[in-house]
Amino acid sequence: MRQFNDRTVVITGAASGIGLALARRGANEGMRLVLADIDGERLRVAAGELQVPPERAFARFGAVHLLCNNAGVALTHLAWEHSIADWEWVLGVNLWSVVYGVRHFMPRLLAQKEESHVVNTASAAGLLSTPGMAAYNVSKHGVVTLSETLYLELTAQKAQVGVSVLCPAWVPTNIHQSKRTRPQRYGVAKPASEAAQAYQARSDQAVKRGRLTADDMADAVFRAVAERRFYIVPHSKLMQAVRLRMDDIVETRNPTPLA
Ligand SMILES: NC(=O)c1ccc[n+]([C@@H]2O[C@H](COP(=O)([O-])OP(=O)(O)OC[C@H]3O[C@@H](n4cnc5c(N)ncnc54)[C@H](O)[C@@H]3O)[C@@H](O)[C@H]2O)c1
Numbered sequence: 350m351r352q353f354n355d356r357t358v359v360i361t362g363a364a365s366g367i368g369l370a371l372a373r374r375g376a377n378e379g380m381r382l383v384l385a386d387i388d389g390e391r392l393r394v395a396a397g398e399l400q401v402p403p404e405r406a407f408a409r410f411g412a413v414h415l416l417c418n419n420a421g422v423a424l425t426h427l428a429w430e431h432s433i434a435d436w437e438w439v440l441g442v443n444l445w446s447v448v449y450g451v452r453h454f455m456p457r458l459l460a461q462k463e464e465s466h467v468v469n470t471a472s473a474a475g476l477l478s479t480p481g482m483a484a485y486n487v488s489k490h491g492v493v494t495l496s497e498t499l500y501l502e503l504t505a506q507k508a509q510v511g512v513s514v515l516c517p518a519w520v521p522t523n524i525h526q527s528k529r530t531r532p533q534r535y536g537v538a539k540p541a542s543e544a545a546q547a548y549q550a551r552s553d554q555a556v557k558r559g560r561l562t563a564d565d566m567a568d569a570v571f572r573a574v575a576e577r578r579f580y581i582v583p584h585s586k587l588m589q590a591v592r593l594r595m596d597d598i599v600e601t602r603n604p605t606p607l608a
Contacts, residue, residue, distance in 0.1 A: 350414065350466045350511060351575050353378035357410040359454075360384055361446060362420030364391035366522025367470060367515075370563035371417050372399055374571055381410055386420070387530050412461045415574065418450040419470040419515075421488075422527035425549040426541055428483035434535040436484050443488035447495060455499075458510045466511040466574045469496045473518040473584065476591045479607060481548025489516075500579055511577045517566055518584035519559035525552070 350356075358375040362368035363384035375382050376399045383406040386392040406413045422442045424435055431439075447469050458465045474482055475489035496514035503510050523529075528538060541549055561583055569583040582588065593605050 350464050350577070353380050353415070353571070355379060355381070356414035357381040357383060357406055357412060358415040358417065359406050359413050360417040360419055361450070362386055362470075364388045364395050366524060367517070367520060367563045367566045368417070368419045369395055370567040371419065371570060374564070374567035375415070376401065378571070380415070383410070383413070387532075407457060412463055412465075413454065413458065414463065414465045416450060416454050416458070416465070416467045417470070417570070418447040418467070418492075420446050421470060421472075421524070422530065423482070423485050423524050423552075424527065424538060425481045425552060426483070426538070426545045427481065430539070430542055430545060431484050432536075432539065435538055438531055438535040439484035440488050440491075443485065444491040444495075447492050451495065451499060455510070459508060462509070464509045464511075466513065466577075467496075467499070468513045468515060468570055468574065468581075470515045470517075471496065473516055473582075473587050473590075475514070475516055476582075476587070477594055477607065478604065479552075481545055481552070496579075511574065513570070513573045513579050513581050515566065515570055515581045516587075517561070517582075518587050519552075519555040520561060520563055520566060521557055521559045522563055525556045 358380045360368050360371050363372045364386035368386070372382055372384055372395065382399065382401045384392060384396055384401070420442055422439060424439050426435065469492050471492040472489040474486045475493035478486050493514055493516070496512055500512040503512060565583055569581050573581045590607060597604055
């Protein structure tokens with residue numbers, strides 16, 4: 350999809366970080382924005398800055414051209430220390446939201462007979478298995494394989510709907526404060542064990558020191574959509590670790606610990 354001007358973009362998790370950067374970029378491209386987030390207050394502020402009201406897409410605009418399934422949360426615990434509620438929250442936001450997005454939007458995107466594109470935000474955690482992030486890793490691996498499956502099915506049908514999957518490594522956003530949006534029904538996460546706290550400290554630092562910004566992610570997404578490119582991996586150094594993991598699998602070696 351090369352033309353963005355006057356097209357409609359739907360973005361989940363648009364009140365902060367990568368979603369907000371996608372919204373800003375969409376506004377700069379002259380797109381009509383449809384923004385969703387669990388944090389209504391923050392979203393209203395963001396939408397005010399961008400001078401757009403969050404709206405229902407099909408009802409108001411008739412068609413959707415770019416869907417960014419981006420909302421996500423992170424949690425650090427050892428695999429066996431995640432409570433069932435932890436799993437349900439993380440998988441619910443990170444994976445089920447994409448499942449719902451695909452289920453509800455795809456039939457309409459196919460029916461509208463206009464060019465469109467779906468971008469699912471996964472993560473480096475969808476390509477690697479970083480310790481301390483079991484639920485997050487499972488959710489993001491799910492998003493990668495769902496996106497790959499969708500791509501292959503749409504390609505076989507010669508559909509006018511493109512698909513991409515965004516796999517960032519560390520980006521300075523509010524992801525390390527995800528518990529701020531944890532709904533009450535999931536209760537409060539138990540304090541992390543000492544081992545998990547060490548992983549948490551490492552990932553918090555990595556997020557804060559992330560060299561590429563949310564705006565860089567938005568640039569990478571819009572470039573990939575224009576080029577109909579599926580994999581969006583802005584942190585190129587990540588590929589060494591991905592290759593090592595793939596070699597482990599192909600050669601049936603035990604998983605090599607990440608550096
Ligand atoms: N920041 C990173 O280092 C990084 C790396 C890889 C992948 N990601 C992914 O990028 C995406 C965006 O995260 P971010 O880094 O911008 O974090 P962020 O916390 O700054 O933004 C995430 C947004 O999602 C919203 N959200 C949370 N639960 C929601 C729900 N149930 N419904 C709707 N919105 C909800 C939050 O309110 C927030 O506005 C996520 O999918 C995340 O997993 C981030």
